[in-house]
Amino acid sequence: MEKLILRRVDHAGEEMLLNFGPQHPSTHGVINFLVDTDGEVMKKAIPDIGYLHRALEKIGESTGYPGFMPYTDRIDYVAAMFANEGYAIAVERLLKVEVPPRAQWLRAIACELCRIASHLVSTGTMASDIGATTPLVHALRERETVNDLIEALCGARLTYNYLRIGGVAFDLPEGWRDRVLKFLDHFDTMLVEWDRLITFNTIYIRRLANVAVIGKEQAIDYGLVGPNLRGSGMDWDVRRDVPYGAYPNFKFEVPIGRGKYGTVGDAFDRYYVRVLEMMESSKIVRQALESLPEGEIVAKVPRKVKPEAGEAFSRVESARGEMAYYVVSDGTEKAYRVRARTGSFTAMGIIEDISPGLMVADLVALIASIDVVAPEIDR
Amino acid sequence: MPKETVEQYIGNVTDTVSSFWHGLSITLSYLLRRPITTQYPDRTELPVRDTLPPRYRGFLEVDASICTGCQACERACPIGCIQINLEKDAANPKLRVVTQFDIDEAKCMFCGLCVEPCPTGAIQHTREFEASQRSVRNLTFRWADPENPFPVYKVVKGAEYFPRAPLGSILRARLEAKRWDAPGPEFLPPDPNAAAPKKAGPGAKAAAAKPAPAKVAEAKPAEAVQAAAQTAAPAEATAAPVAPAAPAAAQPDGGAAAAPTPPNPGDGQPA
Numbered sequence A: 001m002e003k004l005i006l007r008r009v010d011h012a013g014e015e016m017l018l019n020f021g022p023q024h025p026s027t028h029g030v031i032n033f034l035v036d037t038d039g040e041v042m043k044k045a046i047p048d049i050g051y052l053h054r055a056l057e058k059i060g061e062s063t064g065y066p067g068f069m070p071y072t073d074r075i076d077y078v079a080a081m082f083a084n085e086g087y088a089i090a091v092e093r094l095l096k097v098e099v100p101p102r103a104q105w106l107r108a109i110a111c112e113l114c115r116i117a118s119h120l121v122s123t124g125t126m127a128s129d130i131g132a133t134t135p136l137v138h139a140l141r142e143r144e145t146v147n148d149l150i151e152a153l154c155g156a157r158l159t160y161n162y163l164r165i166g167g168v169a170f171d172l173p174e175g176w177r178d179r180v181l182k183f184l185d186h187f188d189t190m191l192v193e194w195d196r197l198i199t200f201n202t203i204y205i206r207r208l209a210n211v212a213v214i215g216k217e218q219a220i221d222y223g224l225v226g227p228n229l230r231g232s233g234m235d236w237d238v239r240r241d242v243p244y245g246a247y248p249n250f251k252f253e254v255p256i257g258r259g260k261y262g263t264v265g266d267a268f269d270r271y272y273v274r275v276l277e278m279m280e281s282s283k284i285v286r287q288a289l290e291s292l293p294e295g296e297i298v299a300k301v302p303r304k305v306k307p308e309a310g311e312a313f314s315r316v317e318s319a320r321g322e323m324a325y326y327v328v329s330d331g332t333e334k335a336y337r338v339r340a341r342t343g344s345f346t347a348m349g350i351i352e353d354i355s356p357g358l359m360v361a362d363l364v365a366l367i368a369s370i371d372v373v374a375p376e377i378d379r
Numbered sequence B: 001m002p003k004e005t006v007e008q009y010i011g012n013v014t015d016t017v018s019s020f021w022h023g024l025s026i027t028l029s030y031l032l033r034r035p036i037t038t039q040y041p042d043r044t045e046l047p048v049r050d051t052l053p054p055r056y057r058g059f060l061e062v063d064a065s066i067c068t069g070c071q072a073c074e075r076a077c078p079i080g081c082i083q084i085n086l087e088k089d090a091a092n093p094k095l096r097v098v099t100q101f102d103i104d105e106a107k108c109m110f111c112g113l114c115v116e117p118c119p120t121g122a123i124q125h126t127r128e129f130e131a132s133q134r135s136v137r138n139l140t141f142r143w144a145d146p147e148n149p150f151p152v153y154k155v156v157k158g159a160e161y162f163p164r165a166p167l168g169s170i171l172r173a174r175l176e177a178k179r180w181d182a183p184g185p186e187f188l189p190p191d192p193n194a195a196a197p198k199k200a201g202p203g204a205k206a207a208a209a210k211p212a213p214a215k216v217a218e219a220k221p222a223e224a225v226q227a228a229a230q231t232a233a234p235a236e237a238t239a240a241p242v243a244p245a246a247p248a249a250a251q252p253d254g255g256a257a258a259a260p261t262p263p264n265p266g267d268g269q270p271a
Helices: A002-010 A056-062 A066-073 A080-095 A101-130 A134-154 A176-199 A202-208 A216-221 A226-231 A267-290 A343-349 A360-370 A374-378 B006-029 B072-076 B169-177 B197-206 B214-231 B235-253 B263-268
Strands: A015-020 A032-038 A041-048 A310-318 A321-329 A335-341 B060-062 B082-088 B096-104 B123-125 B140-142
Touching: A015 A360, A032 A360, A041 A360, A056 A066, A056 A335, A066 A080, A066 A335, A080 A101, A080 A310, A080 A321, A080 A335, A101 A134, A101 A176, A101 A202, A101 A267, A101 A360, A134 A176, A176 A267, A176 B006, A202 A267, A202 A360, A202 B006, A216 A226, A226 A267, A226 A321, A226 A343, A226 A360, A267 A360, A321 A343, A343 A374, B060 B096, B060 B169, B072 B082
Parallel strands: none
Antiparallel strands: A015 A032, A032 A041, A310 A321, A321 A335, B060 B123, B082 B096, B096 B140
């Protein structure tokens, strides 16, 4: 990176070094891109990350096992429930605790609602980055309802801290099930309206089709996960292929990119996969509410969480792709090591390789379509 | 790119225009729907706190009358924003009293982990959230008065009900008593420079009630003068060094409360 800066200083003319970010409305957080441009065409865009690094993994070594749970919310503030879930599962594997079925179902309901909220932000801001400002407001309006529901469930709108080691913190509040079903009925019609409003808008399609194509092989090579990987045509979903929690009991489809208006793996495919995933999440929540078993909501976990020495690994399908936790215990009340693997970090890696030949304006479409969240990159 | 024919070109234009109007028709239909935006804070039908769900995690409230002093909340807090100190009662050595129960709400991340281990439900999240303060030090809530410590609550065996004050009522009274722009205390209890924690207590209260108690006025300038004397000064020069010394002591916590009170008693001192 330093070499690039030094070289650029000497040049004059059409070529220039453009600093995109760190604070820019379309960078989805505090990220800096060093863009080496020739006129409007990029030679290379180098992401410069680390502005939001808060040493959360290190904090995991200094707080106890239950005390780290609220910190995991901060890893991905748009979809905090998944970070909770991944960490909880990892510690449960360390403790060899069986989670009661009702808690598993409640986790699935909360997580899928959270996925809807997260994808609404993702698709809404993508439209906004492309230049259509209206859809963002529509998306945030729906997300507000999801936030209200989750607030009634666990008391917070953003940093939920809903999951506990061995279960969940609260049971369903009174009348919540009907509220959720009412919202889902509304949401399904809203998604149809959403498609009419923006997804199948000709201008929007032309802006995204065949832009920033990531091939299947390339996506696997770079370790892309979640909707970005599925957008490239790879049929892989942790919920279905490495089942955890209550997911084996639900029937849902895994949408993949099929090159609807262009090449498989273009920006539109990654966007459309998210829209379809919201529909699937809505289905899962309905099924889970129907088949919700009775029973305890939290397993018997000793008040002092003190697992035997060992290590545990967990993976969950977060809204931004596969999220993995690796927790090492040395037999004390504090973890020896907590490691979180997040989807946004690997997604940033591919930008440098995809960017040559793209227009500067398409960089915005690329960043928006891989749906990065800055604190998840840096942690 | 293959060259477009005229038909394709015109087709693209009509496609774009119709697509544009298609989207715009949805936007226009929202002119006729009921708006969902609510105007905060003046045009809400109810106070917003009353519309929040019961599980809402707002500011913490402690009911001292049923606090058992077990310190479970202090241990559960991942960031350590709760500070509890217990002492034996001087009059009755068998009884323990809580001399300090401070919650730094400015640090608190409202995770709710302290509420869960509480055996009596003394510490609870309320639905209060409108408690912004000009001085960040005012966000440290002192639930025990160091001058007048409260005894710990003895749980009756087999008790299922604890006489807790209505949730939020204690906090509400406190918030209403303190204006948003009230000056903060000069220093907060865990003050490393304080000679004795018992004397530090009333100082914190004294900032709110301006006519300071005589005890504080005596204790503080004496320290300040000593410090000034160590650094530089012959007796005449005290009035000048005292003034900067006092704000400097208040600085590290970033309080806006570099209060004008300390220099005044300082002026009186050398005479």
